[in-house]
Every structure is written in structure tokens, then in C-alpha cells.
Amino acid sequence: MADEETEPFVELSPTGRYGRYSELLGAGAVKKVYRAFDQEEGLEVAWNQVKLGSFSDNPVMISRLHSEVLLLGGLDNKYILSLHSVWRDDKRKNTLNFITEACTSGNLREYRFKHKHVSLNAIKKWAWQILKGLEYLHAHLPCVIHRDLNCSNVFINGNTGQLKIGDFGLAAIVERKGAVHSVLGTPEFMAPELYEENYTELVDVYSFGMCLLEMVTLEVPYKECRSIVAVYRNVVAGVRPQALDNVDDSEVRAIIDKCLAPAEARPSAIDLLGDPFFDGINDDDENDDPDM
Structure with a gap:
């Protein structure tokens, strides 16, 4: 029996560690969540994309948002969804990406x-x-x-x-x-x-x-x-x-x-x-x- 073709990533994080699949797990007014994979740890994760809208050209707001998200990344508690990585898309400057752990049954x-x-x-x-x-x-x-x-x-x-x-x-x-x-x-x-x-x-x-x-x-x-x-x-x-x-x-x-x-x-x-x-x-x- 031939091996099944590996599902391709549609996007990679800047370091190449995280790969995003096309499958959408959830969506809101400004955020979409996709199924993704942590190649270093071999774990499925969630890839969150947030549209910054009018904030994209406001360096003060962007700096504040980054600071807040990074602080949240330092939280360590089993009742809090873990944040693994965050970055702003260089090609699409109005998009903020962050990787969180995935929960099997949704919200x-x-x-x-x-x-x-x-x-x-x-x-x-x-x-x-x-x-x-x-x-x-x-x-x-x-x-x-x-x-x-x-x-x-x-x-x-x-x-x-x-x-x-x-x-x-x-x-x-x-x-x-x-x-x-x-x-x-x-x-x-x-x-x-x-x-x-x-x-x-x-x-x-x-x-x-x-x-x-x-x-x-x-x-x-x-x-x-x-x-x-x-x-x-x-x-x-x-x-x-x-x-x-x-x-x-x-x-x-x-x-x-x-x-x-x-x-x-x-x-x-x-x-x-x-x-x-x-x-x-x-x-x-x-x-x-x-x-x-």
C-alpha cells in the first residue's frame, strides 16, 4: 500500500518551526484560528492570525500589543492556554500571528x-x-x-x-x-x-x-x-x-x-x-x- 501524501503546509513561521495547515478551526471578527504543527516537538498546535486593522501603522499600539502578548506568553498555569510564539507578518504588516496549544474539543x-x-x-x-x-x-x-x-x-x-x-x-x-x-x-x-x-x-x-x-x-x-x-x-x-x-x-x-x-x-x-x-x-x- 502506497504511503499517503503528506498534507502540505500553506505557511511557515519565520523560524520554520511551526507549519500552518489550511484547516480553519474557528473564526471571529478580527481573528482566524488554523490547525498547525510544531515540527520541533511533534505536536499539533493552533495558529492564530489577528488582523490589526487601523492599528497596523500605529507603532505605539503595536509595541503595547507585543508587550502584552509577550507577558501572556510568560504565564504558566494548567488552566491557562499556553502561548508558544508570536510575531508580526513582515509581508502583511496588519497581521499578528501567535501559536497556542490546541484543545481537542474546541470551546x-x-x-x-x-x-x-x-x-x-x-x-x-x-x-x-x-x-x-x-x-x-x-x-x-x-x-x-x-x-x-x-x-x-x-x-x-x-x-x-x-x-x-x-x-x-x-x-x-x-x-x-x-x-x-x-x-x-x-x-x-x-x-x-x-x-x-x-x-x-x-x-x-x-x-x-x-x-x-x-x-x-x-x-x-x-x-x-x-x-x-x-x-x-x-x-x-x-x-x-x-x-x-x-x-x-x-x-x-x-x-x-x-x-x-x-x-x-x-x-x-x-x-x-x-x-x-x-x-x-x-x-x-x-x-x-x-x-x-
Whole structure:
């Protein structure tokens, strides 16, 4: 039997270590993710391409973006998607490329919609892992705020149940006690103070609450709103998403309510990890197969 022809790379990284295939794993407004291969380690990886748009000719913004991405590359935690390499395309100066580890089952939103029969215990394990990732980011010096945490930015290896927070294209790097001033994120998951452009890492806890709401109800928060403007009005007015009415478990509802509280009353990620809701969930449990 003749050997099958090797699938060709359509692009190589500057060093030649990483080769990109044509297969598209995911796409957003400014980013595309392709299947790729690390020839040095013999591993499949994800090749991310980000269109810089109007930032491409702004050296200050490009320098800041590079600095932030490189800092993220120094993060080392099993609940954070590993960043291996980053470079700007010399031929297409409006394109930033970066290589991350690949997760076998895609993002949590897709995975959850594919597997609708999931126990509360499994959801607790997923939620616990997201909080462990946030705990690491927020304790980092300097503090790392994700700012765009949602179920499509959390990735999963379905054969182990391992979750990893990724997609840090909008992450903010701030001094430990500082606040950042920029509105970026997914409206349905954004804390009210994000719109006011004066916030701390607790915005990620708010977003985590919305993630938990989606995991439990299989509904994207504020799906009843017909526009982003309507979402914004509800969020700043303190109107909760209608999906909350479909949360039957009182303990789950209590955790979500804590996360959606005003910033001054909102618990930190480490506070939530100590909540009785997560009793019995630990590092030894996350790779157990949940009852489907």
C-alpha cells in the first residue's frame, strides 16, 4: 500500500518551526484560528492570525500589543492556554500571528451545546477550573485582567475534562492596584463598570457568573435583547438576564447572584473557590469523566 501524501503546509513561521495547515478551526471578527504543527516537538498546535486593522501603522499600539502578548506568553498555569510564539507578518504588516496549544474539543460553548445532558457535578468541575485560572491571573504580578471571558474563550479537552482559559487578545495588563480605562469585550458578559471604563479584576468574576449561567441554562445571557444597545441599557440599569429565571437549583442561583453583584460587594475568584458550593471539587477531580 502506497504511503499517503503528506498534507502540505500553506505557511511557515519565520523560524520554520511551526507549519500552518489550511484547516480553519474557528473564526471571529478580527481573528482566524488554523490547525498547525510544531515540527520541533511533534505536536499539533493552533495558529492564530489577528488582523490589526487601523492599528497596523500605529507603532505605539503595536509595541503595547507585543508587550502584552509577550507577558501572556510568560504565564504558566494548567488552566491557562499556553502561548508558544508570536510575531508580526513582515509581508502583511496588519497581521499578528501567535501559536497556542490546541484543545481537542474546541470551546466550551460548542462543547456544552453538543453535550446537553451534563450533571451539575460536571458543571461544578468546569466552573471550578475557570475560577482556578482566574485566581492565577488576578494574583499575577502585574495583575492580568482577561476582560472578555465567556464560554467561547474557554477551551476544553473532552477526553480529560481539562479546561483552559484562552483568547487573551483583549486582556489588560495592569499594576496590582491600578485600573484600566478601555471598553472592550462581549456586551452580554461585560460588568457594568466596564462600560464606565474604570474597573478592576472583579469584572472577570462578573463574566464568570454569566458563563456559569450559560453552562446551566444553555442560553446566552440577554438573548431577549434585540441589539447591543438594549444589552447595554439592561446591564447599566441592573436588569438581570431572563435566563436567570430558568435556573432551578438554589445553590447555583446564589453563586451567580454573588458574581453579578455590584463591584464593591462582588467576591474575588479565590473567595468563590472557598464557597461551600465547590466542596469536594479539587485538582484530583477535574479529569474524572462526568456522568453524561
